[in-house]
Amino acid sequence: MEDFQEHIFNHRRPLLLKNVDIGDCKEKWTVEYLAEVLGPNQVKVHVCPVGNMSFITKNFTYKTLEFKDFIKRAAAEVHSEWFLCENESYYLRSIGSDKRGRDVADINKQFPRIAKDVRFPQLFEDKDFFSSVIRIGSRGVQIWTHYDxxxxMLIQVSGEKRVALFSPEDTHYLYLSGDKSQVLDIDNPDTTAFPEFVKATRYETLLTPGDVLFIPALWHHNTVARVFGVGLNVFWKNLPHEMYDKTDVYGNKDPLPASKALSDVNKAIQSLNVLPKTYRNFYIQRAIAALEDAKLS
Ligand SMILES: O=C(O)CCC(=O)C(=O)O
Ligand SMILES: [Fe+2]
Structure with missing residues (x-):
């Protein structure tokens, strides 16, 4: 923990821990075992005709299934029962128990029968815990680039997952829409629409069972499941707790001072909109200069 704090955490750098003792889950969490112990639990899952889920074309839908049916389908390539097509992809990101979506995912609460099977490295203090999220996906499921x-810490229990990371310093090259990058195909980017994307430095790794990846807040990430796999992640707070949005259940709402600043920028844009173009662009340059000057090195 001391080494982690000094060399990684304080520098806000990612870290891959290989072959960590993550507990019995690595051996125990087979499709059959999970189907048996979690069988009738209802889960809401993403269903998509292809692996690459797109928030722009919304090519996926949400369906509720019993856990045992979900996991059997997710582990198979072709389905006898399906919603969209016989080789559709499935993805579970576990959520809280509250029907109105007001609480966070916590495997101790939603999946108490398997929670004790996981050990995770002590990288943070208990008081800073935010959520623990089960993530299970079909082969080929790709989660678009986003930040939280x-x-x-992203824990791989079974299967293999390619993870691409981009530094917060390269945000400008990622063409964000909210917390997500509009560059959906990072391997074959549309360079006409996103010419600057090639300037982003990409860090990449392949997670195999027992690997734990520390993804610092604001680091953009994109994952592709190479094969069907089970994993989970644990989110925790780094900032003083009062800076986080209390209504955030996913860990992706901007900290309160930051979301206020972004909404102030939008107000500034609206104020400038009443001016003729040359004036507007002149004052936009002055505003950009003020923001640039405020950056700390
Ligand atoms: O690989 C996945 O399932 C997505 C992981 C992710 O976005 C996260 O842990 O924040
Ligand atoms: Fe994420």
Whole structure:
């Protein structure tokens, strides 16, 4: 923990821990075992005709299934029962128990029968815990590039997952829409629409069972499941707790001072909109200069 704090955490750098003792889950969490112990639990899952889920074309839908049916389908390539097509992809990101979506995912609460099977490295203090999220996906499921506002450890229990990371310093090259990058195909980017994307430095790794990846808050990440796999992640707070949005259950709402600043920028844009173009652009340059000057090195 001391080494982690000094060399990684304080520098806000990612870290890959290989072959960590993550507990019995690594051996125990087979499809059959999970189907048996979690069988009738209802889960809401993403269903998509292809692996690459797109928030722009919204090519996926949400369906509720019993856990045992979900996991059997997710582990198979072709389905006898399906919603969209016989080789559709499935993805579970576990959520809280509250029907109105007001609480966070916590495997101790939603999946108490398997929670004790996981051990995770002590990288943070218990008081800073935010959520623990089960993530299970079909082969080929790709989660679009996005950032979260909590520190994160992504734990691979079974299967293999390619993870691409981009530094917060390269945000400008990622063409964000909210917390997500509009560059959906990071391997074959549309360079006409996103010419600056090639300037972003990409860090990449392949997670295998027992690997734990520390993803600092604001680091953009994109994952592709190479095969069907089970994992989970733990989010925790780094900032003083009062800075986080209390209504955030996913760990992706901007900290309160930051979301106020972004909404102030939008107000500034609206104020400038009443001016003729040359004046507007002149004052936009002055505003940009003020923001640039405010950056700390
Ligand atoms: O690989 C996944 O399932 C997505 C992981 C992720 O976005 C996260 O842990 O924040
Ligand atoms: Fe994420």
């Amino acid at each position: 506002v909590m520190d994160n």
